[in-house]
Amino acid sequence: MLTDRLVALNRENRLPSSLLITAASKEQAIEAAKVFLCEHGTACGECLSCHKATGRIHPDLIDIAAMLTAAKKPPEAFREAINRAVFLPNDGELKVYLFLGADELKPLYQNALLKFLEEPPSYVRIIVTAESKDKLPATLQSRLTEVRSDNEEQRQSGKAEETAAAIMNAIKDNSEYRVASLFYKVAIDRDRLLYKDILDILIEQTPELDDTDKRVLLTERLLKLRADGELNPQLKLCAAESAALLHI
Numbered sequence: 001m002l003t004d005r006l007v008a009l010n011r012e013n014r015l016p017s018s019l020l021i022t023a024a025s026k027e028q029a030i031e032a033a034k035v036f037l038c039e040h041g042t043a044c045g046e047c048l049s050c051h052k053a054t055g056r057i058h059p060d061l062i063d064i065a066a067m068l069t070a071a072k073k074p075p076e077a078f079r080e081a082i083n084r085a086v087f088l089p090n091d092g093e094l095k096v097y098l099f100l101g102a103d104e105l106k107p108l109y110q111n112a113l114l115k116f117l118e119e120p121p122s123y124v125r126i127i128v129t130a131e132s133k134d135k136l137p138a139t140l141q142s143r144l145t146e147v148r149s150d151n152e153e154q155r156q157s158g159k160a161e162e163t164a165a166a167i168m169n170a171i172k173d174n175s176e177y178r179v180a181s182l183f184y185k186v187a188i189d190r191d192r193l194l195y196k197d198i199l200d201i202l203i204e205q206t207p208e209l210d211d212t213d214k215r216v217l218l219t220e221r222l223l224k225l226r227a228d229g230e231l232n233p234q235l236k237l238c239a240a241e242s243a244a245l246l247h248i
């Protein structure tokens, strides 16, 4: 579950301060906001802060999309909401700004969001949702850490399993061309999460080696391809990019 993954990150103090949640519903985004706002850091659903967030009456939860819909003069209301970030949180230690459906926001607001992401106050957390990462401008993508919604996680894990199975078959057939091409297909999408999932599956399926060995083995296979002068340029690029991604 998305909330469980966020709570786990929070427990390890690794919860990013600016999140992009893809393919998430409004309810899922509010649940994510609760992880920041909850008195226990667990989105417990029981504390006063969680109750306020559920009731959409939490003073430190700023829902930009709802505010834009309700405002008589949306651009002014937007500016005002961002300007108010300088005021400390009302209830707890953090203030959460929600930008739901940021891929559908006008460029005017997307630009303002970008500026906001550059230097938010230390107590501000920003949650952005979008149908998919590539629907957002590249500048916004680079300032956000992607976390998948449950739907997206399911879709991607199917995709990862399928690709990993194809890579395993290619490895069994000793077809380095196919191995490299399959890795390349993932590499060109720059989808690091998917890439990591595929590697994890591959590592799980080859139990005779420990994790480090497997990563090295896979990397070597790709590096070998990269060094091969006979490869066509596209395949060489593929091996280079895939190998670079393997070191994430």
Ligand SMILES: [Zn+2]
Residues within 6 Å of the ligand: 037, 038, 039, 040, 041, 042, 043, 044, 045, 046, 047, 048, 049, 050
């Ligand atoms: Zn709570």
